[in-house]
Amino acid sequence: MNEQVYNQQQIDNEYNARFNTLLTDTTRELEERKNAAKSAQVLAPPESAAVDQQVTLELIDLKKKQYISIAPNIYGLFGQSPFFMMEVLPRQKMREFLNSGSADSQALMSLYAMFDNVYKSALELKALSLSVDILAGKLADLANSRNQAESVVPLDGTAWFAVQSQRLSIIGLELNIHAQQLPEFLQTELVAAAGSLTGMTQTQVLLHYKATLERMASTKMAEIKPVVAPPPYKSGGITINFRANNPKISAPLSKPELEALNELVYLQTHTPIGTKWLSYHDALLKAESARHLTSTSNALGGLAERSNEAEQIQSAIKFTTDFYKEVSERFGVRAEALAKELSENAKGKTIRNAGEAIKAFDQYKDVLSKKFGVQDREAIARALDALDKEVMSKNLTAFGKGLKTIGNLTDLFSLLAEAQTSSKSGDWIPFFVKVESLVVGKGATALVAFMFGLTAATPMTILGFALLTAVISSLIDDALVGKINDYVINL
Incomplete structure (x- = not known):
């Protein structure tokens, strides 16, 4: 049995050296595979993050398959795991061998080889298990990096929905990885x-x-x-x-x-x-x-x-x-089309300053002044006054997520009073100034979410919808001036 003890010590030395550098080696292997997968391509951040995540998942899957293929090898000694039992199981196996009546030298060497294979297989399982632990520990950060990179890419609702489905699918894979890392x-x-x-x-x-x-x-x-x-x-x-x-x-x-x-x-x-x-x-x-x-x-x-x-x-x-x-x-199919175009037009843009917004809003003045009288403005103000703030808060959250708005939208609540005042007076300059003090330079979809939230949470008339569309569009760009004016004229 001295040979078996010596061989086991050599195997321990070999694997202890591997365990000491396992974190570094696994990380290096992962980085090499990432670089190979990208093959010197120039990838956009979302594509690069997706490759990093996919390569990591594939490497985990590879190591899991290696684990499964090796696992049966460790049970060659009476169907027991050799961990903590190498002082008992080989001795018992050797006694059986010596009492078998066929204890020749070649069979003895095969027996020693089997001892070594069983023990090495067990330590290889340990190395693979620890490697998967290391890789699995990187999955959360990889997912967050990919999510952040994808969040700034302009996508329509259908494509953004598909992205979430893909995320949920990957989360399902990660669930299986973490659960399967538990002992059986x-x-x-x-x-x-x-x-x-x-x-x-x-x-x-x-x-x-x-x-x-x-x-x-x-x-x-x-x-x-x-x-x-x-x-x-x-x-x-x-x-x-x-x-x-x-x-x-x-x-x-x-x-x-x-x-x-x-x-x-x-x-x-x-x-x-x-x-x-x-x-x-x-x-x-x-x-x-x-x-x-x-x-x-x-x-x-x-x-x-x-x-x-x-x-x-x-x-x-x-x-x-x-x-x-x-x-x-x-409000009709034209209003629906205008709302969709406004939300699409806002993607990737930032909110204008007050001066730019006022200049843009001037392009609507003639059309709006012909349509909006005192009673119309008061009706809009009453609609805003009837706003259920709890419903508005839920709407802001929902529209913010649905339109890929980044950041907290609660600051926009302070615009409600200013919007009510401006709707009564017809002077929207104070509103534009208030917007500038709160959210200028931020994503324009935040204001679209604000407008949609107001529309959904108030008994607003078609004129109120048209006015809000003109106001919010002024804070984004001039792309919809002609369409909005034409829409208002035909009300």
Whole structure:
């Protein structure tokens, strides 16, 4: 058995060196694959971020497949994992071999080779598992980078909805990656504890899993019992005392190591293998299980936030689409077309300063003055006064997401009073000045969201809609002057 012990030490030395540089090596491998995938292409930021994310997912998938292909090799010794059992399993196998009656030198060398292969396979599983942990830890940042890059790309509602569907699909892949990084016995416990997921959205599934994982981790920690040192060994007048913990098994444990510890505790409690350090093994098993469960729970919490955001954006896009239909029903198909064109025209543009807006609004004055009398202006003011601010707040959030508005829109609430005053007086200069003090230079879609929110939340007339369209368009550019004037003339 000396040869087996020597070979095991050599294997340990080889893999310990790999484990020491695993983070650096895995990161380097990932960067090399990213560079190869881009092949010196000049990619826009969204495309580059998408490649980085896809390459990482593919590398994780590759390592998972390698893990699956190697895993059966570790069970060549009585179907047990060799982690923590290499002092027991090879000796037992050797006794069987010597008692078999066919113990020739060639068969002996094959047996030693099998010992080495089993142990190397186990350590390779550990390396692959830790590598996937490293790569999985990068997924959240990669997703956020891609989301930020995509957020500034002008897209229509259909394309933006499709982007969210793709994000949700990737989140589903990440859920599987994180869940499958749990030891198999914990995966089984999770499925049983989670129960039915029928009827849940993806976000609800993630939150349900997260809560389940947290409960499981809490239960594991509560079940930890005090660690008791093994009884001393006495022989020939010599007494050997043992420490409370097994010096050869300690945290942190990788996925395959924790699976092996679970097997060891089972064997110690259900077979005559012996109970030395059992209390320590059991306590470590529960503590490390809780650590793995908590880590997975934290990862799923981040996924739930991303999933919720994507689902909210899809709901907001549907809300915006329904709003266009409502505009058509209330004010006609030309108003619907104008609203759509206004939102498309605002994408990628910033809000003008007051001087530019006033100059643009002057182009509407003649047409508006012929259409709007005192009663019309008062009607618009009353509509604004009847505004339900809670509904307006929800509308702002929905339209903001649906139109890809970046940033907080709550500042726009202070424009309501100014809009009401200007609608009464007919003088919109104070409104433009107020806009300049609040949001000049920010994304123009914020003002479109503001206008749509007002329209949806108030009993506004068709004249009020036309006036607001002219005001908001003035703060963006002159592209719709002709169409808006023609629309107002034909009211």
